[in-house]
Amino acid sequence: MNHDEAATVRPLTLAWVSRHLEAGERIVKAVALHGGITAEMRRLTIGTRDGGTRDLVLRTYVDPFYLEHAEGGLYAEAGALTLLTGTGVPAPSLVAVDPTAAQCEFPSLLMTHLAGRTVLDDQEVETRVRLLARQLVAIHALRPVERPRKYVTLTTADTVIVPKGADAAVWSEAIDVIRKPAPPCEGRFLHRDFQPGNVLFDVPPSNPEDARITGVVDWAAASWGPVDLDVAHCSVNLALLHGPAWGMRFAEAYEESRGVLAATASERLYWRVRDALAASEEVRSVSQPWREAGRAELTTRSVEERLDAYVTALMDAPG
Template sequence: MSSTSNNSALPLSEATMQWLLQQAGTGSAIEQVNALKGGVSSAVYGIQGMKQGKTFEYVLRQFTDREWLAHEPDLAEHEAEALIRAYEANVPSPQWIAGDFAGQSCEFPSVLMTRLEGEAILQPQELQGWIEGLAGSLAGLHQADTPPMRWNYFTYNNITALQIPDWTSSPEAWGKIIKRVQGDTPIYTPRFIHRDYHPTNVLWKNGKVSGIVDWVNSCYGPAGIDTGHCRVNLVQLHGVEIADAFLEAYLNSPGSAEEVADCYWDMLSLTDFLCGPPEVYQGWIDLGFTGLSTQIIKERIDEYAESLAAKL
């Protein structure tokens, strides 16, 4: 086996390259390695090579965030199992190939998977079709027949310790939201969820969703966390009206979970964003989405909080 590169600044270590060649198999050659944009919590590379006269394309994800690994040392294993479940359930997702779960060969815990065709679209030319595609793909995921995982949903913040953010111009709305999420949890059916479903993690080709990526947070839990998380992202990108249109499209899609209509899940998902003051997500900037500012994000999130509080 041999390794060559068209990239003058190869970002991977020689040990990682050798591991990649082992996974590709005898007679393979790595021809190009490119760092991929869009992710902020790990290093992601596009791998292109040849084997027996045929081209192959992989994606290698390396978990380089030591702080994240300290809290969740099984990140690579977690994503591998999620990928396997998603692929076996016919959810449009990458196919898992191999993993270096402890980082013994690749320096960092790593997951190797197939590369899907398509691109993330944040500013669609045809907005309604984009909304319906996002919603329908998520509903399809939620009806996937998969066994329970050993990773189960948990909130990112301590719900009992939530406080009204000091940056808000709508403290009354936030107070109502916090009080509600600190109350009883609605009844729901646990199911396979993505846990980080938003436009940056959805790929499109020829006007249709071609795949869902970034499965490391996937778990067994309430479907409303997926819709709620996506809605907060849509609020920041495009405003409350688009987020509301997404929810309506989801509820009208085959396989949707009816319990997501309870605004509790939107409120709970919104409190996930209280880890710090609002800011423009770097992944959006990397993918070419411009025009947002911290002030715009604050105003849109406050407007969303007010719309949710009005439902109580």
């Protein structure tokens, strides 16, 4: 195999992957994929019997912090990828999964590789926002025979981290919003981590406005819950990546794409504030992959400032 150190596939995992290849196929190359937070990701190039190649993607949980949730996440992702087969949502196909590390050194999942790339720069954001909104509406329109697990929100009023220099009164008011019980909702199928880092695009260099989505990845948190939570999560990521105005814009784009949000302004505010406050606990972990992807200006401090501005905009919004 040709690989660098970061891409090395461990022996037991290598044997496990090989058992799930077609007769006459072999792994000829492994490349580490960067940008993920919870797991190691590798693209495996497979030599086929006819002399060609195809690619697979290997997800491996090794970090002790995330290993605790690896089994549940891999079962959820495997179930989601199976459910999505034939739906038109451009998701990978499941090849194999070892949620308990029965055969691999660590819990692992093997899936097909999708064409395209993540796009995190500021050019043509409006075009991508509209595409993201349409794609999310299509995901929420799915009606699986078997519902996935119920959504999870880990943030509480006591775990929010108020950014340095933020208006204490505004943040106190925002924290009070999530002290209330969650609004009742009609559940839908959620990605639960739908954001630009988990969406692949094909962007023609000569005409960026003709961009299209080629894939939606990382279904480990797939669940059943309020569509507002998925919309809120993408909104806060757009706010941190491109500025607070784009976080506010995404909900509008979702409704323009015939997505239906919660009935009242207070219900919509609850979910948007909840996910924004959740981001306060993850600023460092989310900003580092963005810098590694080329957004060097997105320091932890600058992202904190954008989050503060976004929370303020949410609390100042009419209604």
